[in-house]
Structures are given as structure tokens and as C-alpha cells.
Amino acid sequence: MSAPPLLRVSSLDAAYGPVQALFGIDMMIRPGEIVALIGPNGAGKSTVIKTIIGLVKVISGSIELAGTDITGIPTHEAPVRGIGYVPQGRIVFARMTVRENLEMGAFLQKDARRRKQMVESVLEQFPRLEERERTAAGRLSGGEQQMLAIGRALMMTPQLVMLDEPSLGLSPKYMDIIFEKLLSLRDQGHTLLMVEQNAARALEVADRGYVLELGRNRFSDTGAALLNNEDVRRMYLGG
Amino acid sequence: MDLLQPAILLQLAIGGLLAGALYALLASGLNLVFGVMRVINLAHGELMIAGAFLAWLLYSLLGLHPLLALPVAMVVLYILGFYLQRLLIERIVGRDELTSLLVTYGLSIILMNVGLLVFSADFRAVPALQGAVYLEDLDLVLSKPRAVAGIVSIVLTAGVYWFLKHSRTGKAIRAVSEHAEVAMICGIDVTRIRMVTFGLAAAMAGAAGVMLTTIYSFSPETGADFVLKCFAIIVIGGMGNFVGALLGGLLLGLAEAFVSGFLSTQWAEAVAYLLLVLVLILRPAGLLGKADAA
Numbered sequence: 001m002s003a004p005p006l007l008r009v010s011s012l013d014a015a016y017g018p019v020q021a022l023f024g025i026d027m028m029i030r031p032g033e034i035v036a037l038i039g040p041n042g043a044g045k046s047t048v049i050k051t052i053i054g055l056v057k058v059i060s061g062s063i064e065l066a067g068t069d070i071t072g073i074p075t076h077e078a079p080v081r082g083i084g085y086v087p088q089g090r091i092v093f094a095r096m097t098v099r100e101n102l103e104m105g106a107f108l109q110k111d112a113r114r115r116k117q118m119v120e121s122v123l124e125q126f127p128r129l130e131e132r133e134r135t136a137a138g139r140l141s142g143g144e145q146q147m148l149a150i151g152r153a154l155m156m157t158p159q160l161v162m163l164d165e166p167s168l169g170l171s172p173k174y175m176d177i178i179f180e181k182l183l184s185l186r187d188q189g190h191t192l193l194m195v196e197q198n199a200a201r202a203l204e205v206a207d208r209g210y211v212l213e214l215g216r217n218r219f220s221d222t223g224a225a226l227l228n229n230e231d232v233r234r235m236y237l238g239g
Numbered sequence: 240m241d242l243l244q245p246a247i248l249l250q251l252a253i254g255g256l257l258a259g260a261l262y263a264l265l266a267s268g269l270n271l272v273f274g275v276m277r278v279i280n281l282a283h284g285e286l287m288i289a290g291a292f293l294a295w296l297l298y299s300l301l302g303l304h305p306l307l308a309l310p311v312a313m314v315v316l317y318i319l320g321f322y323l324q325r326l327l328i329e330r331i332v333g334r335d336e337l338t339s340l341l342v343t344y345g346l347s348i349i350l351m352n353v354g355l356l357v358f359s360a361d362f363r364a365v366p367a368l369q370g371a372v373y374l375e376d377l378d379l380v381l382s383k384p385r386a387v388a389g390i391v392s393i394v395l396t397a398g399v400y401w402f403l404k405h406s407r408t409g410k411a412i413r414a415v416s417e418h419a420e421v422a423m424i425c426g427i428d429v430t431r432i433r434m435v436t437f438g439l440a441a442a443m444a445g446a447a448g449v450m451l452t453t454i455y456s457f458s459p460e461t462g463a464d465f466v467l468k469c470f471a472i473i474v475i476g477g478m479g480n481f482v483g484a485l486l487g488g489l490l491l492g493l494a495e496a497f498v499s500g501f502l503s504t505q506w507a508e509a510v511a512y513l514l515l516v517l518v519l520i521l522r523p524a525g526l527l528g529k530a531d532a533a
Binding site: 075079 | 407410411413414417418420421422423424425426427428
């Protein structure tokens with residue numbers, strides 16, 4: 001009926017030091033999908049993403065990407081495994097230029113000429129960044145920094161792009177631009193996993209969503225179905 | 240005698256800048272380590288003295304000129320720093336300041352005492368470069384060893400600056416100093432970058448030590464004076480800011496030269512700390528530091 005999953009998370013338990021944060025999370029993403037993780041604060045949404053890239057320690061369970069086990073990989077191996085990550089709070093290297101930030105996204109490409117080509121091809125997708133390629137990233141607006149963080153995550157043409165709260169703290173105008181960008185990335189064939197506090201907006205663009213609560217799976221369905229689900233509306237979408 | 244003659248001012252300024260360049264080389268390494276791992280390496284001065292003794296040994300045993308000992312000392316100190324980071328310093332990255340100060344202070348005591356055991360507390364020097372040249376047009380006397388030490392320091396500091404600015408590894412070092420976690424998700428092996436950084440800083444300290452042998456006499460205990468001055472320099476210039484350390488080093492060199500020229504050499508020893516207090520009052524984040532950097 002559908003393609004085999006690109007990402008499969010099975011019975012995942014994870015902990016920050018002695019504090020367990022995830023309890024038996026199950027999740028999968030098919031190639032070309034946008035999947036949203038929603039839920040109240042402290043539900044463990046960001047923790048799921050951070051566990052996938054090895055920033056949070058796995059206690060048990062497994063994570064597979066395209067059939068390969070990637071449970072507990074060192075974080076710096078995430079790009080080799082085909083994962084791009086856009087951290088929460090649009091963290092860019094503020095004292096480095098826009099171009100240097102993108103170069104860091106392709107750090108693993110040792111050939112300087114290939115690296116340059118990769119920077120050019122990402123800059124083409126983000127004309128606003130191209131205009132400001134020599135500017136220190138710290139001087140960009142919030143929306144531009146988020147664009148840069150996304151561009152940096154795309155540098156190694158990842159199989160899966162994970163975004164942690166991509167719309168957090170952005171102006172309504174840039175929020176629209178970012179969500180449109182996510183849709184256009186999917187249309188280009190990217191697979192996206194996003195964590196969003198703006199659940200309504202996230203479910204509008206997502207193909208499917210998972211609702212988490214206190215580190216456990218609560219609901220999962222298509223984006224549209226979750227938007228219309230009475231319980232979800234009452235609890236997470238403000239009526 | 241009128242001290243405000245242009246020739247004397249020029250003489251003091253050139254002498255100060257040359258001495259300041261050596262400070263800058265040493266302080267830049269200290270600041271680089273602080274920028275990347277938030278560790279103040281109190282053993283930085285002993286790494287410099289390790290370079291100095293290496294140059295002294297190579298000169299006494301093999302007659303090797305300090306300028307030829309320079310690359311040898313830099314390679315040896317790089318390797319030493321690389322593994323010191325791996326075995327010791329890596330354990331204190333991300334811990335509180337007290338832990339890192341205690342560990343590096345302990346390391347400095349160990350290194351100093353090994354130095355005292357092996358080399359005794361006698362003062363040494365390497366009299367390889369001597370004499371002075373008189374530049375008639377400028378009415379300027381240049382001490383040869385000071386000029387060479389100053390120029391080598393400037394070239395090396397500028398070289399490291401270029402490396403950080405333009406090379407792939409240098410950019411990764413800057414990325415790690417800004418945000419280690421995000422650097423990691425870019426595929427940068429942060430642990431390895433920290434080893435390279437500490438190795439580079441140790442090589443710079445070692446180079447400063449080699450050049451030191453040609454202008455000062457030194458003993459295993461000399462490092463301690465320098466590391467305190469360097470600490471003052473990086474606070475003056477801006478903690479973690481590479482150019483700040485360069486600027487702070489040159490400034491201190493100039494200030495010491497003018498104070499010893501106009502007042503006395505005893506006062507010159509206090510200049511670093513007077514500048515430190517002044518900067519902390521007027522511009523607490525340092526000359527090039529950002530107010531929010533703390």
C-alpha cells in the first residue's frame with residue numbers, strides 16, 4: 001500500500017542523565033512525507049529529535065534510517081547517515097558569515113571545489129541569503145537566520161531533515177514564508193520531521209502527525225484528521 | 240635630557256611593539272583555548288618554558304640555531320598539547336571554572352617541578368642572536384634578538400589568524416567556539432577539534448618560548464609570570480577574541496616600554512595589572528569583547 005518507512009523508531013526509551021524522558025515511543029516516516037510532532041510543553045517532542053541524532057542517550061529501543069540501525073550514533077555522524085538538523089532557536093554561527101555557515105553544513109565534504117558548488121546550489125534556493133552571503137550571520141533578521149539554519153541542514157542533501165520548532169519566535173510574515181518553504185522542500189522530494197508548538201499550523205502542512213504527552217505516544221493520524229479530532233482540538237489547539 | 244624627542248618616542252614605540260608581539264603570540268594561544276573550551280589554561284606558561292628548554296637543549300647539545308629549533312619545538316609542543324587535551328583537558332571541558340582552574344594549575348605545578356628536577360632553578364639563555372643595528376635614517380637602534388623575536392611572533396600570530404579565517408579546520412575551530420552542539424550536527428568531530436586547538440595553542444606557546452630564549456634569561460619558574468600577564472592581556476583584549484589578544488598584547492608591550500622609559504622598570508611590571516583594572520572598570524567585556532559575551 002505504501003513505500004517502506006525511511007525512519008522507524010521502535011519502543012524508544014531515552015534519558016537525560018538519570019531522568020527518563022521518553023517511554024516506548026513508536027514512530028515512522030515514509031519517504032517524501034512531512035510529519036509533525038506535537039504536544040504540550042515537556043511532552044518530549046524535541047527529545048525525540050535529539051535522541052535520533054545522538055544528543056540524548058538511548059536506554060532501549062531502536063532507531064532505523066532506510067533500514068540501517070542508527071541507534072545511539074555519535075552526533076557528528078548524523079550528516080553522514082543522511083540526517084540534516086535545524087536546531088531550536090535558529091542557532092547560526094553568529095560571528096561567521098552566511099557563506100561560512102553554509103560551508104560548515106558541508107564540513108564533511110573535504111574537496112573545497114565541491115564544497116563551493118554545494119554552497120552555490122543552496123544559495124540559489126535562498127535568494128535572500130545570496131544577497132547577504134558576506135554578512136555575519138548574527139546580523140541577519142530572525143527569519144533570515146532560520147532560512148540559514150535550514151540551508152545549512154540541506155547542504156549535504158540529507159535523506160531526512162529534522163526541524164525543532166522552526167516557527168518559534170518568528171514574525172507572522174516569516175512564519176508563512178517558513179511553512180511555505182517546508183512545503184516546497186517536500187515537493188522537491190525531501191522528507192521532513194518537525195516539532196512545533198504551533199500545532200494548528202504544523203498539522204495544516206503535515207501529512208501525518210504524532211501527539212505526544214509526558215514522553216509517550218498519545219495519538220497519531222493524518223494531519224487533517226488530527227486537526228478535526230475533538231480531543232486533540234480541545235487539548236492542544238485551544239478549542 | 241628631554242624624553243619627548245621624536246627619536247626616543249619612536250625607539251620606545253618600536254621596542255614596545257616588538258615585545259608586545261611576543262606577548263600577543265603567547266596570549267593568542269591562551270585565548271584560543273579559552274574561546275573553544277572555556278578553560279583558562281594556567282599551564283600555558285609552562286608550555287612556553289618547555290619550548291624554551293627544548294631550544295636551549297638543541298642549542299647546547301647540537302648547536303642548533305633558535306630559528307631552526309623553532310619548527311622542531313612547535314611540532315613537539317603540538318603533539319604534547321594534542322595528547323594533553325585528549326588525556327586530561329577533555330575531562331574538564333564543560334565543567335565549572337574552579338575545576339578547570341584547579342586541574343590546569345595542578346598541571347602547571349607538575350610541569351614546573353619536572354623542569355626544576357631536570358634543569359634546576361638556574362637561569363639560562365641562548366646567546367645565538369646578539370648585537371644591535373643602528374638605522375641611521377630613523378635614528379633608531381634595534382636590538383637584533385628583539386627584532387627577530389618580534390617579527391617571528393607577528394608572522395606566526397598572523398599565520399594562525401589566517402588559518403582560523405580561511406582553512407576548513409580553522410573555520411571548524413571557530414564554529415566549535417561559537418556553538419559546540421551545532422558544530423557537531425554539522426559533522427564536526429568536536430573532540431578532535433579541541434585536540435587540534437590545544438595542540439595549536441601549545442605550539443604557539445612553544446614558539447614564544449623559543450624566541451624568549453634569545454632575549455631573556457629563563458628558568459622553569461619563568462612561565463608563571465608570563466601566564467599572569469597573558470591572562471591580563473586576554474581580559475583587556477576580550478576573552479575568547481583572537482584579535483583582542485593580539486591587540487591586548489601589543490598594547491601591553493607599548494605600555495610597558497613607555498612606563499619603563501619614563502618612570503622605571505619596576506613600574507613596568509605593574510602596568511599589566513593597572514591596565515587590567517582600568518579596562519574592567521571602563522569596559523568590562525574587554526576592548527573587543529561584546530557586552531553580552533559573558
